[in-house]
Amino acid sequence: xxxxxxxxxxxxxxxxxxxxxxxxxxxxxxxxxxWYVQYPNRGLxxxxxxxxxxxxxxxxxxxEAEFNKSQTSFHLKKPSALVSDSAxxxxxxxxRYSGGGADGLTFxxxxxxxxxx
Amino acid sequence: DSGVTQTPKHxxxxxxxxxxxxxxxxxxxxxxxxxxxSLDQGLQFLIQYYNGEERAKGNILERFSAQQFPDLHxxxxxSSLELGDSAxxxxxxxxRGTGRYxxxxxxxxxxxxxx
Numbered sequence: 001x002x003x004x005x006x007x008x009x010x011x012x013x014x015x016x017x018x019x020x021x022x023x024x025x026x027x028x029x030x031x032x033x034x035w036y037v038q039y040p041n042r043g044l045x046x047x048x049x050x051x052x053x054x055x056x057x058x059x060x061x062x063x064e065a066e067f068n069k070s071q072t073s074f075h076l077k078k079p080s081a082l083v084s085d086s087a088x089x090x091x092x093x094x095x096r097y098s099g100g101g102a103d104g105l106t107f108x109x110x111x112x113x114x115x116x117x
Numbered sequence: 118d119s120g121v122t123q124t125p126k127h128x129x130x131x132x133x134x135x136x137x138x139x140x141x142x143x144x145x146x147x148x149x150x151x152x153x154x155s156l157d158q159g160l161q162f163l164i165q166y167y168n169g170e171e172r173a174k175g176n177i178l179e180r181f182s183a184q185q186f187p188d189l190h191x192x193x194x195x196s197s198l199e200l201g202d203s204a205x206x207x208x209x210x211x212x213r214g215t216g217r218y219x220x221x222x223x224x225x226x227x228x229x230x231x232x
Contacts, residue, residue: 032217032218034220036223042225043119043121043207043223043224043225043226044207044209044223045119045223046220046221046222049218049220051218090160094217094218095217104150104152104162104163104165104173104175105150105162105221106162107159107160107161108159109159110159110160
């Protein structure tokens with residue numbers, strides 16, 4: 001079975017500082033990894049994904065994520081935080097081959113990112 | 118705007134009742150996914166349809182069912198509703214095909230409240 005852990009319920013960062021939102025995953029094979037953001041009363045918006053190749057993935061709104069296979073992590077980063085980045089962030093995983101298992105995305109519990117002015 | 122539409126936005130009903138949630142995927146997307154978001158369970162995958170056929174099931178209760186129609190819109194039917202079914206229900210669609218690397222685009226959700 002696949003799973004995702006987001007160890008922090010909330011991350012507080014001052015505006016202009018770098019931010020990191022942590023994510024670790026567990027799959028039996030190789031993963032496809034995704035980050036989504038959810039603003040209040042809105043659906044999830046896709047930020048970026050890791051498929052294969054370069055371990056550093058760049059996405060929307062200046063976000064990037066680093067895939068680390070040995071640590072089974074896919075942390076979301078941004079060099080300089082904006083107040084408008086405040087939202088709920090979800091990491092998700094999908095195994096590369098279904099092998100008869102669940103086919104949907106498996107999400108973490110989410111991390112509230114709060115950027116303080 | 119993701120291009121995925123869901124109706125209604127809000128639904129309030131009583132225990133024991135049956136409701137239908139509707140989703141229209143992005144133009145050209147053949148796959149539709151349904152998810153449930155609740156405070157205690159988080160975001161959970163319920164079921165996937167691809168071009169009218171059921172493709173995969175997740176944590177979907179037997180009281181729940183779904184279908185995808187020839188025009189590719191999908192409906193999620195929830196019956197014998199319980200208080201614990203109160204949640205935000207999301208529909209998502211992905212680009213043509215069922216490539217497991219394809220990102221999913223989410224609708225705004227339907228908030229179901231069971232009283």
